[in-house]
Amino acid sequence: MNRPTRAIALFMFVLCAAAGGARAQAVIDGILKGLEPLPPRPGEEAWTFVQEQRKPLWEGGHGWSPREAAAGEADLRRGVRVDARFPDPEGLLKTAYDDLALFLKAGNVPTNGTFVIETAKAETPVFEAYRIEVAADRCRILAADTEGIRRGIFAVEDAMRAACGPFLILGTVERKPFIKSRISCYFQPLNINRVPSSPDGLYYSDGYLNRMAHDGINGLWLWTRFEDIVKSDTIPEFGKNRDVLLARLRQQVEQCRRYGIKIYLFSIEPENGDSNKNDYLKRHPEMGSDAPEGYTRFLCPSTQAGARFLYDALNSVFSEVPHLGGQINLTLGEYASTCLRTVSPHSDRKPTCRACAKKSNAEVMRDILAPMAKGMHDANPDAELIAWYYIPFATSFADWFYEIPAVCNKDVSLQLNFESGVTKQVFGRGRTGYDYWLAAPGPSVPYDRFARVARQAGMPMSAKIQTCNSHEVATAPQIPVPGLLYRKFKAMR
Numbered sequence: 171m172n173r174p175t176r177a178i179a180l181f182m183f184v185l186c187a188a189a190g191g192a193r194a195q196a197v198i199d200g201i202l203k204g205l206e207p208l209p210p211r212p213g214e215e216a217w218t219f220v221q222e223q224r225k226p227l228w229e230g231g232h233g234w235s236p237r238e239a240a241a242g243e244a245d246l247r248r249g250v251r252v253d254a255r256f257p258d259p260e261g262l263l264k265t266a267y268d269d270l271a272l273f274l275k276a277g278n279v280p281t282n283g284t285f286v287i288e289t290a291k292a293e294t295p296v297f298e299a300y301r302i303e304v305a306a307d308r309c310r311i312l313a314a315d316t317e318g319i320r321r322g323i324f325a326v327e328d329a330m331r332a333a334c335g336p337f338l339i340l341g342t343v344e345r346k347p348f349i350k351s352r353i354s355c356y357f358q359p360l361n362i363n364r365v366p367s368s369p370d371g372l373y374y375s376d377g378y379l380n381r382m383a384h385d386g387i388n389g390l391w392l393w394t395r396f397e398d399i400v401k402s403d404t405i406p407e408f409g410k411n412r413d414v415l416l417a418r419l420r421q422q423v424e425q426c427r428r429y430g431i432k433i434y435l436f437s438i439e440p441e442n443g444d445s446n447k448n449d450y451l452k453r454h455p456e457m458g459s460d461a462p463e464g465y466t467r468f469l470c471p472s473t474q475a476g477a478r479f480l481y482d483a484l485n486s487v488f489s490e491v492p493h494l495g496g497q498i499n500l501t502l503g504e505y506a507s508t509c510l511r512t513v514s515p516h517s518d519r520k521p522t523c524r525a526c527a528k529k530s531n532a533e534v535m536r537d538i539l540a541p542m543a544k545g546m547h548d549a550n551p552d553a554e555l556i557a558w559y560y561i562p563f564a565t566s567f568a569d570w571f572y573e574i575p576a577v578c579n580k581d582v583s584l585q586l587n588f589e590s591g592v593t594k595q596v597f598g599r600g601r602t603g604y605d606y607w608l609a610a611p612g613p614s615v616p617y618d619r620f621a622r623v624a625r626q627a628g629m630p631m632s633a634k635i636q637t638c639n640s641h642e643v644a645t646a647p648q649i650p651v652p653g654l655l656y657r658k659f660k661a662m663r
C-alpha cells in the first residue's frame with residue numbers, strides 16, 4: 171500500500187471512530203487487546219512547564235565568567251544608565267525596558283553607572299527595523315517605531331550574551347526583518363466555554379509573552395467562530411456571546427501589544443460543515459448556493475446577502491477591537507464553507523452552484539475574499555487578511571488555483587503549507603510529505619510555483635510551517651533541528 175492510500179485509510183478510520191457507535195468501539199478494543207492499559211492522564215498540576223513559562227526570563231543569571239574588555243569592545247562593567255528618549259505615550263516599551271533592567275541585574279551590571287544606553291527616534295526603511303550605534307561610553311538604539319526599539323533592546327541583550335559578558339562591539343549595526351508577520355498559534359479558542367485558566371484571567375502569562383517576543387514572535391492567533399462573535403443584519407441570530415468575547419479579546423490585544431505581539435483571529439469560515447451548521451442557510455436561503463435539487467448548499471459569495479454577510483462578519487469585529495493584527499481564515503481545504511467547497515484544488519471542475527459556475531473558480535475566490543478584506547480594512551486599514559489554503563496533498567494543483575493571485579484583489583495575503591508536497595529519499599525510497607514536515611525543509615514544488623505567481627502578481631505570500639515538532643514524530647513535543655530550520659527560513663527569502 172503506498173503512502174497516500176494509507177493516509178486516506180487512516181483518515182477514514184478516524185471518521186468511523188468519531189462517528190461513535192458500538193462497532194467503532196469494538197474495532198478500537200480489538201486493536202488495543204493484549205496491550206497494557208494506558209496510564210491515567212496527568213492533571214494540570216503536572217504541567218510544570220506552565221509555571222516555568224511564567225517566570226521572568228533572566229532568572230538564575232547568565233553564567234558569565236569575569237574577563238577584561240577586548241580590543242574594539244565597549245566596557246559596561248562599571249554600570250549602565252538607560253536613557254529612554256524614544257516617544258512612547260502608551261507605555262508599550264515598558265516591558266522591554268523592564269526586561270533590560272532584569273537582564274543587567276542578572277549579569278551583575280549596576281543600573282546607575284556611566285555607560286548610557288539611549289533609545290531615540292530615527293528614520294528606518296521598514297517597520298521593526300533598527301540601528302544600534304556603539305561608542306566607548308554610549309549605545310544608541312534608533313528606530314522609527316516602538317517595535318524597532320524593542321527589537322534593538324533585545325539585540326543589545328543578545329550581543330552581550332554572545333560576548334559572554336557586559337561588553338558591546340564598537341560600531342554600527344542595522345537590521346530589518348525579512349519576514350514581516352511572524353505568527354505563532356495558540357490552541358485555546360476564544361470561546362464562551364473556554365475561560366482562560368491563568369490567575370489573571372488572560373490566555374497568556376506575561377512571562378510567556380516575553381519569551382515569545384524574544385524569540386521573534388510578533389503575532390498570535392486565537393480561534394474564533396463567526397457564530398459567536400459577529401454582528402450582521404443578514405444573520406441577526408449570530409453573535410450571541412459577542413459582548414463577553416469582544417471584552418475578552420480587547421483585554422488580550424492590549425496585553426499582547428505591550429510585548430509587540432498582535433492578535434490575529436483564526437477562523438474556518440463561513441462555516442457550515444454539517445447539518446446543524448447549515449441551519450442558518452435554511453433560515454436565510456437567500457445567501458445559499460443556487461445548486462440543483464439534492465445537492466448540498468453552501469454560503470454563496472455570488473449572492474448579495476452572502477457578500478454582505480462576509481463584509482459584516484469582519485467589519486463588526488475589527489471596528490470593535492482596536493489594534494487587532496488581522497484574520498487568518500482557512501478559506502479552502504478544511505470545513506465546508508462557500509460554494510467553492512464542491513471544487514477540489516486539484517481538478518478543473520466548476521462549483522455545483524449555478525451562479526458561481528458562471529465565473530472562473532479564481533473569480534469565485536476573489537468574490538469570497540474581497541468583501542472580507544473590505545469589511546476589515548474599512549475598520550482597520552493596517553490589519554491583514556490571510557487566506558489560508560490548507561491542502562495537505564499538494565503534489566499538484568489545477569491551473570485555476572495558480573490564477574488566484576492574478577485575479578484576487580491585492581489587499582489579501584495568501585498562505586499555503588510550505589512543506590506540503592515536499593519529497594525526500596528515505597532508506598532508498600521516495601517519500602512525499604503531506605503537512606508539517608521538518609525532515610525536508612521545503613518549499614515544495616507546488617508552494618514554490620504558487621509563491622512565484624503571487625510575487626509576480628504583487629500579492630503578499632505567507633508560509634505555514636512547523637518549527638518545534640511535526641507530523642513525522644507527532645508525539646515528540648520538541649525536535650531540535652536548528653540546521654533544518656535555518657534552511658527553511660533561508661529558503662523563504
Ligand SMILES: [Zn+2]
Nearest residue numbers: 470509523526
Ligand atoms: Zn455560489
